[in-house]
Amino acid sequence: MSFNPTQTDSIVVRGARVHNLKNVDIEVPHNTLTVVTGVSGSGKSSLAFDTIYAEGQRRYVESLSAYARQFLERIEKPDADSIDGIAPAVAIRQKNTTRNPRSTVPTATEIYDYLRLLFARVGRTYCINCGREVKKDTVDEVADAIQALEPGTRLQVVFPLQRPGMTTPQPAEKAARPAKSKKSAAKANEPLSDALKTRLFDLRKAGFNRLVQGGQIFEFST
Structure with missing residues (x-):
């Protein structure tokens, strides 16, 4: 069966040979929490950081302008047959980079301010009870909604x-x-x-x- 990367819902790695990985094939589903476990030296960091994260970061840097790329560290392409279904990546090493117990992945990687701005400007809020979108109504929209009610309907303003x-x-x-x-x-x-x-x-x-x-x-x- 041939693999079509445009139809996958997973990160698909084929023939990974980074460090001590020996032609590893793996599929990591999107929008799920995936844990990579194993004994020391089994290649957990080689797969997570040096393969998947490195390729996601490398592709993101390549999408930037030549002027922006000169200020960023160059990342070599991981040794693998193919890596598909990957997006720009964020990674945090297994070390205590901050003493604040309230730190999260967005705050530690300094993308929180950008995400907050993104969701505030283009995000949509939905009611947890009825599932409908929460939005600010204009005077005309309120008037039209009232006019559309059945005759005799009672309401409160x-x-x-x-x-x-x-x-x-x-x-x-x-x-x-x-x-x-x-x-x-x-x-x-x-x-x-x-x-x-x-x-x-x-x-x-x-x-x-x-x-x-x-x-x-x-x-x-x-």
């Missing part, structure tokens, strides 16, 4: 209501905010202040009759 004197935290402040303590949880259940009561009263006078809090709907008391 809500907006955030802040306590007087409070400001909306920025995203950086939200990320740096520590976990809620019992004291802060008790503070959230404090009685409404006079200013907030006045605000709610003004809203009721303006025609608003309900308050949504914690997923529950409360009727304004008269």
